[in-house]
Amino acid sequence: MQVLVIGAGIVGLAVARSLAGRGHDVVVAEAEAAIGSGVSSRNSEVIHAGMYYPAGSLRARHCVAGRRRLYAFCESHGVPHARCGKLIVATSEAETAKIAAIHLRGQENGVEHLRLIDAAEARRLEPNLACTAALLSPETGIVDSHALMLALQGDLEDRGGVVAFRTPVERLIRHDGAWLVRFAGDAEGEMAFDGVVNAASLAAQSLAARTEDYPPERVPRLVLAKGNYFGCAGKPAFRHLIYPAPVEGGLGTHLTLDLAGRMRFGPDVEWTDRIDYRVDPARSAVFYDSIRRYWPGLPDGALVPDYAGIRPKLSGPGEPVIDFVVDGPAEHGLPGLVQLFGIESPGLTASLSLAEDVADRLAA
Structure with a gap:
């Protein structure tokens, strides 16, 4: 054919x-x-890893199965990657309930090795982290796309x-x-x-x-969601990816690492009607506030505009995913x-x- x-x-x-x-x-x-x-x-x-998505959905099924295939493919084809792990962190009792629900959903989806940990253990893993509890996902990683x-x-x-x-x-x-x-x-x-x-x-x-x-x-319907990312000057302060409890429209302003260990933060969700990849430096103010909830030590002036992406979403703000x-x-x-x-x-x-x-x- x-x-x-x-x-x-x-x-x-x-x-x-x-x-x-x-x-x-x-x-x-x-x-x-x-x-x-x-x-x-x-x-x-x-x-x-696959813990965010409703059980039985295409996202859940293909994320979990795809992740297993992807690690094997990267290993067999020499694609640079790292299974660095991720912490989904709570900074309040309400958010602790959110990450507990994510843990249960991950178990329903067959995500391996998920574990709820207390604030003391989270800080042992990441001394610069501030949280009340965290969900550890060892299967999360990064790849050279x-x-x-x-x-x-x-x-x-x-x-x-x-x-x-x-x-x-x-x-x-x-x-x-x-x-x-x-x-x-x-x-x-x-x-x-x-x-x-x-x-x-x-x-x-x-x-x-x-x-x-x-x-x-x-x-x-096509709904355009722009995500802005900021880089961070200075030495890496974390070894794991750090995600806050999810917010409306996405997973919150999270900390990711590239394979060189550089820290990047994003995305913030900006609903738009056009494709525009410019990052407005003024948006950093929102980033500082969000990031300092789990990293109070983020220095002033450390964030620099990095890049933006546009997601082809099918639902808009306030609508079910x-x-x-x-x-x-x-x-x-x-x-x-x-x-x-x-x-x-x-x-x-x-x-x-x-x-x-x-x-x-x-x-x-």
Whole structure:
């Protein structure tokens, strides 16, 4: 079967790799000039353990299974990563109840080695930390996301697949039992494929609306959530990732580390109607207040603007979180088509498991 995957981010590359591994002829169409230039290159590079998501949801299932696959893939392919662990911290009794609920949810989801600890043990692990209690997640880690994407691309190409850059897709048309794909850019023209996977992330809804016979009512609303990140000057003060108890719209202003040990803080949730990656230095005031709840010793002037990312959410402020949407032939009735919507966090962690799910649905 000849399959087109649209989008060369982490999820698109993982899906293409899986399909090529099953013997399909795979082409990845990427509108930009490089892999992973959008959502995949603008995230905290965290390998999530899987304790936040409702039991039975696609997020929960693919995060836990994907994390196990991802660690194995990184080890076998030499992708830099570290299983550094994470502390989810409470700074009040109300937040202690929140992290206890996260612990129970993690157990329901099959997350290994989660443990509630008291403030004294948390401070033994991280002397600079202020909290009333914490949830220790040893399975959480970090990864070099670009090296991961290069490894996925390498596997894809070793299996006969190709990535076509500067090749935006204008329209998908049903024709003689196949999908006639109209391209713009460097490969302007038309080509027929037996199967198509829409992994276009921020552009997924727009492309779905240009897919012939795809029911418009199945295209979910796209809600843009901008996350700003700040770096931190000076020597690292922590060895674990530090997350506060969750807040409305996300997981709070958390501390992550890169593989060199540098500290980064974010994201704050900024609901927006446009794609703008500039970080406003004035937002640091909100960051200082949030961070000092669990790190009172954060020095004045230590935060510097770093980067911003845009998440393709399916629900807005104050609304219930909507799960990943994987819409295949069994759901919408069109053969050879899988649409992916709202693949945000934990999309990186879930990618290898999600890829197998997509390949299964395409074959059904």
